[in-house]
Amino acid sequence: xxxxxxxxAVIYQIYPRSFADASGDGVGDLxxxxxxxxxxxxxxVDVVWLSPFMTSPQKDAGYDxxxxxxxxxxxxxxxxxxxxxxxxxxxxxxxxxxxxxxHSSDQHVWFQEALASVxxxxxxxxxxFREGRGEDGSLPPxxxxxxxxxxxxxxxxxxxxxxxxxxxxxxxxxQPDFDWSNEEVREEFRRVLRFWLDRGVDGFxxxxxxxxxxxxxxxxxxxxxxxDSMGGVEPVPYWGQEGVHDVYRxxxxxxxxxxxxxxxxxxxxxxxxxxxxxxxxxxxxxxxFNFEYLxxxxxxxxxxxxxxxxxxxxxxxxxxxxxVLSNHDVIRHATRLSLAADFPQGHGIGPRSPGRPDQGEGLxxxxxxxxxxxALPGSAYLYQGEELGLPEAIDLPDEARQxxxxxxxxxxxxxxxxxxxxxxxxxxxxxxxxxxTGASWLPQPDxxxxxxxxxxxxxxxxxxxxxxxxxxxxxxxGVATSELKWIDPMPDDALAFRVGEVSVVANFGADPLALPxxxxxxxxxxxxxxxRVPYDTTVWARM
Ligand code: NOJ
Numbered sequence: 341x342x343x344x345x346x347x348x349a350v351i352y353q354i355y356p357r358s359f360a361d362a363s364g365d366g367v368g369d370l371x372x373x374x375x376x377x378x379x380x381x382x383x384x385v386d387v388v389w390l391s392p393f394m395t396s397p398q399k400d401a402g403y404d405x406x407x408x409x410x411x412x413x414x415x416x417x418x419x420x421x422x423x424x425x426x427x428x429x430x431x432x433x434x435x436x437x438x439x440x441x442x443h444s445s446d447q448h449v450w451f452q453e454a455l456a457s458v459x460x461x462x463x464x465x466x467x468x469f470r471e472g473r474g475e476d477g478s479l480p481p482x483x484x485x486x487x488x489x490x491x492x493x494x495x496x497x498x499x500x501x502x503x504x505x506x507x508x509x510x511x512x513x514x515q516p517d518f519d520w521s522n523e524e525v526r527e528e529f530r531r532v533l534r535f536w537l538d539r540g541v542d543g544f545x546x547x548x549x550x551x552x553x554x555x556x557x558x559x560x561x562x563x564x565x566x567x568d569s570m571g572g573v574e575p576v577p578y579w580g581q582e583g584v585h586d587v588y589r590x591x592x593x594x595x596x597x598x599x600x601x602x603x604x605x606x607x608x609x610x611x612x613x614x615x616x617x618x619x620x621x622x623x624x625x626x627x628x629f630n631f632e633y634l635x636x637x638x639x640x641x642x643x644x645x646x647x648x649x650x651x652x653x654x655x656x657x658x659x660x661x662x663x664v665l666s667n668h669d670v671i672r673h674a675t676r677l678s679l680a681a682d683f684p685q686g687h688g689i690g691p692r693s694p695g696r697p698d699q700g701e702g703l704x705x706x707x708x709x710x711x712x713x714x715a716l717p718g719s720a721y722l723y724q725g726e727e728l729g730l731p732e733a734i735d736l737p738d739e740a741r742q743x744x745x746x747x748x749x750x751x752x753x754x755x756x757x758x759x760x761x762x763x764x765x766x767x768x769x770x771x772x773x774x775x776x777t778g779a780s781w782l783p784q785p786d787x788x789x790x791x792x793x794x795x796x797x798x799x800x801x802x803x804x805x806x807x808x809x810x811x812x813x814x815x816x817x818g819v820a821t822s823e824l825k826w827i828d829p830m831p832d833d834a835l836a837f838r839v840g841e842v843s844v845v846a847n848f849g850a851d852p853l854a855l856p857x858x859x860x861x862x863x864x865x866x867x868x869x870x871x872r873v874p875y876d877t878t879v880w881a882r883m
Contacts, residue, residue: 351605352389370416389435394407403440408439478503543605544604555581592625669759680694689732699731727803765793823840
């Protein structure tokens with residue numbers, strides 16, 4: 341395994357609840373993952389990142405942790421984790437786990453101790469407890485709103501039964517924020533990092549990596565109406581505070597005491613790549629998700645700008661750029677790219693949403709978008725199921741929904757369940773092969789049989805085979821470690837660039853685009869039109 345593998349790796353996100361369920365209870369698990377790992381080797385990914393599987397009451401699908409050093413029985417045991425890790429390494433696949441340091445579950449022993457203790461105690465000092473405003477303290481300490489909707493503060497009842505202090509939760513009330521100015525919190529997370537590094541993990545995806553440190557004095561802040569749920573417009577008193585970088589400098593040093601190349605990847609949902617790049621300066625993290633790229637419209641001018649800016653901003657700090665189109669928090673890109681209306685991140689789409697997307701157009705575009713993304717220098721993230729071309733599950737019944745956003749806003753926002761539906765493996769098996777019993781924690785749409793892996797495997801032109809081919813060429817031709825050069829001039833509605841010996845041409849316009857004489861097409865995201873590149877199609881060629 342090469343050193344600095346993270347500079348060009350393809351990292352596949354497994355959402356454990358929805359990947360493969362060996363126990364048959366309808367929720368995916370570690371044993372299920374282990375059993376299906378060969379399919380990821382065959383796909384050609386380098387790394388898997390697992391969303392949280394640690395002990396949790398699952399109020400936010402595991403992003404609410406009670407024990408950072410154990411596996412939730414829903415997903416198995418530590419022994420199952422070790423077996424999964426060993427199997428992945430045997431197959432040449434690295435493993436990154438999710439770390440959630442901004443907040444714990446309210447069931448975490450520390451938070452339970454804090455509730456049982458008095459204001460000003462050591463136990464309260466691990467979280468953000470404050471007195472309320474107003475004469476009787478009945479108003480929250482400031483006006484911050486939870487990312488999931490509603491106030492970001494909840495008032496507790498003290499031991500004597502009187503209404504007491506308030507605690508901060510940037511997310512659900514079941515997710516109290518730690519106080520990162522407290523050295524005890526810092527030491528605890530060093531312990532957690534060591535625990536997983538000692539078990540052999542290759543790194544961590546760090547949840548809400550821009551949020552740990554809050555501005556002194558906790559001043560009021562009102563985000564703009566249309567802000568993405570994880571973002572805001574700078575300066576935001578709870579995002580991107582200078583002090584947060586010290587935490588990662590400390591962690592970087594800790595990781596460097598381990599052999600091999602262990603990495604930290606920041607989920608820092610900030611609006612521009614220049615801001616995001618602050619998380620990957622040489623003594624901090626290795627990678628940061630490029631959310632500006634994810635949020636970009638399918639438009640050649642927009643993409644050219646964001647690609648140029650990403651490469652510039654990340655390279656300026658010596659880091660690779662990353663690229664991502666889908667994850668467990670956004671509408672799947674096979675649907676998102678054909679949405680007629682605007683859907684801010686986190687709002688989700690459901691049966692009553694305006695502007696129902698065209699599934700055919702969405703998939704066609706998604707394939708073209710992926711063929712662009714996988715040609716870009718740097719590291720790329722894939723989200724489970726996108727290699728099958730899965731769309732967002734729009735028509736989930738209300739009673740099936742589980743995202744805290746849905747409950748906190750009483751159905752006003754659908755939230756993220758539509759991208760989290762268990763994925764199909766075999767078209768003719770119960771739950772399309774997700775679980776032997778047919779159980780599935782979110783219902784799978786009936787027409788997902790057609791997306792099942794077994795229907796696409798070996799089928800020329802399928803989305804799965806397209807991904808395999810792109811990943812094979814990317815690896816064999818060293819695409820991700822090459823320098824990108826724009827091919828100019830190109831028509832306004834095209835995007836064209838060279839990476840090493842590969843030329844990439846994407847056509848966004850109605851008129852098919854002719855390739856130069858003698859061009860040798862290596863792979864195309866859709867059928868060509870008499871050798872020309874049609875609307876919403878990307879080709880990789882030698883030319
Ligand atoms: C970001 C995670 O990706 C999301 O799923 C989660 O709800 C929040 N952080 C809170 O942990």
